Amino acid sequence: MARTLFDKIWDSHVITDLGNGFVLLHIDRLLLHDLSGARALRDVTEKGYTPAQPRLIYATPDHAISTMPGRTEETFPPGAPLLRGLRENTKKFGIHLFDIGKDGNGIVHIVGPEQGLTLPGTTLVCGDSHTCTHGGMGSLAFGIGSSELEHVLATQTMVQRKPKRFRVQFEGKVPEGVTAKDMILHLIGDLGTAAGTGHAVEYAGSAVRGLAVEGRLTLCNLSIEMGARTGMVAPDDTTFEYLAGRDFSPKGAMWDRAVAHWRTLPSDPDADFDREHTIDMARVAPQITWGTSPEHVIAVDRAIPDPDRGPEDKRAAWTAALQYQGLEPGKPIEGTKVDWVFIGSCTNSRISDLRAAAAIAKGRQKAPHVNAWIVPGSERVKREAEAEGLDRIFKDAGFEWREPGCSMCIASNGERVPPGQRSVSTSNRNFVGRQGPGARTHLASPAMAAAAAIKGAIADVRKL
């Protein structure tokens, strides 16, 4: 029978059928970070279990560490005990830790692909909802909660129900100024934040095939923002070229065997999906969110929506969102004054993202009233960017060049946008209070964020 990419990975990882639609699934990779990971490792060992397969587990602190230049673990004191606990327990059980300041450290969803730990055809989980990012490598990757995380630590398996299959095809030529971030925000704007609930999404179509791996990771990163269990892109030569020679990728004869297997993974041409949707790329323009949910998104040259003209069941939510954001319906969003720009997060802090932002910042100056931060996604990205001189470009333009971590994406390390201030952020969530209590967030691509820093207001990158 014809099968999808998802089916092939799922089927080959079923250990046993538990009945009532549930199976026991083998997990090939477990990633831990300093919030959920450190805690689960501690809690599960207190219950008397030990990690079943420590060599399949990798840890990296990212959430509760400062990203201030010259930081140590003590710079953000509340995070220090978490990191110390993670160090102690990973050492005790022989789990590989990418410690801060060391090559390999960074945001967990940047580190997996970058180190060659995330491989096509594998199952991967992490106690973090944006684990779906790793699907960009052709892996089946889920975000899980703390109890499930303890379960994986203790058994290297998960009790799962099979999600439905949803294919989204992006077809056509990518218009000027449009990036993977704009593609996925456009899709969420079209379908809403609950469209993917209960589904595994496969992104396909000519525009996806044409994306570099880092763009595919950005695309998959926001799958959870449309409610999907996961997102994935079929592995191809682009994937294999990206993976070849990475620290943990297979080498030599093993590499050839792996690639031969990976080539069997893409969906069969006649495979069935439970749901299909196609996006015509000609309709996609650079996006910016206006409200407090990723589905509150418009093309940057559009007006802020009017709740009275919106769908009836959304009016209350739109009104509340505009009030929180301090915006007036009907006005153009372009030109809205901005106080902060944050370029970072597991969505958009890879080297190609920093290059795109640097291309805009080069030879220009940020607006004097704007605080603009560049937070590279990993130590590796930071070093690569510095070798290319991107840090100089940013510093010359008045941006702050920081250490890797989650930072202002979630503000769990004390790095916040102050109440009432407006930020353009390359992250993935514009929820109420996400970047700090009272903070007003607008999601956009790295180039759009850099443009906002230069103009001091929401700007259309195509006009710069």
Place this chain on the structure above:
Amino acid sequence: MEKFTRVTGVAAPLMRQNVDTDLVIRIERLVNNTGRQGLGPYCFEQIRFKPDGSENPDCVLNQEPYRGAPIILSAENFGCGSSREGAVWALAGMGVKVVIAPSYGDIFYNNCFQNGLLPVALPIEEVEQLADEMRASPGNARVTVDLENCQVVSPTGRVIPFKIDARRQHALLNGLDDIAQTMTHKDKVEAWQTTDKNARPWVWL
């Protein structure tokens, strides 16, 4: 885990769409609070309290008789966003035993069952009617959620059936722990791994 059979009590109408887990519990509460206990006071703090820390009287969760309600009524996509299980711990800490909404974020939905909290999915019209019946006679109105028979009984006595996976129902009714259940399949796990090490050696670092 505690067993869940039935709950009768006040149902608080928190009728908004896309209640995300950032709204349920702020992440810094999970950095500072190292256990599962003690998160109740911070549950929904962004809507329960004003920026100066005083109670927001407009929030339904601060109004009588809804304060401390064991049941929460809400709209589509409850618990979307972050995977933080702290959202469930915070709800439980505030005394919530059941959420009734039309749909849920997948990860939040799973997390509920790991902590003895029951997420009931009912069509939006039903949830709204429950909310109306609650508002019609504040003080006396009670909702009953019966997991054994998979039904909700409204304040006016309407019986509304709901669906739930048999496996999850069984685990919740009996307070079963997932890890212990999986350990009974240890042999099968090891057999799968032995086969896989031959088939895909590159996965096994």
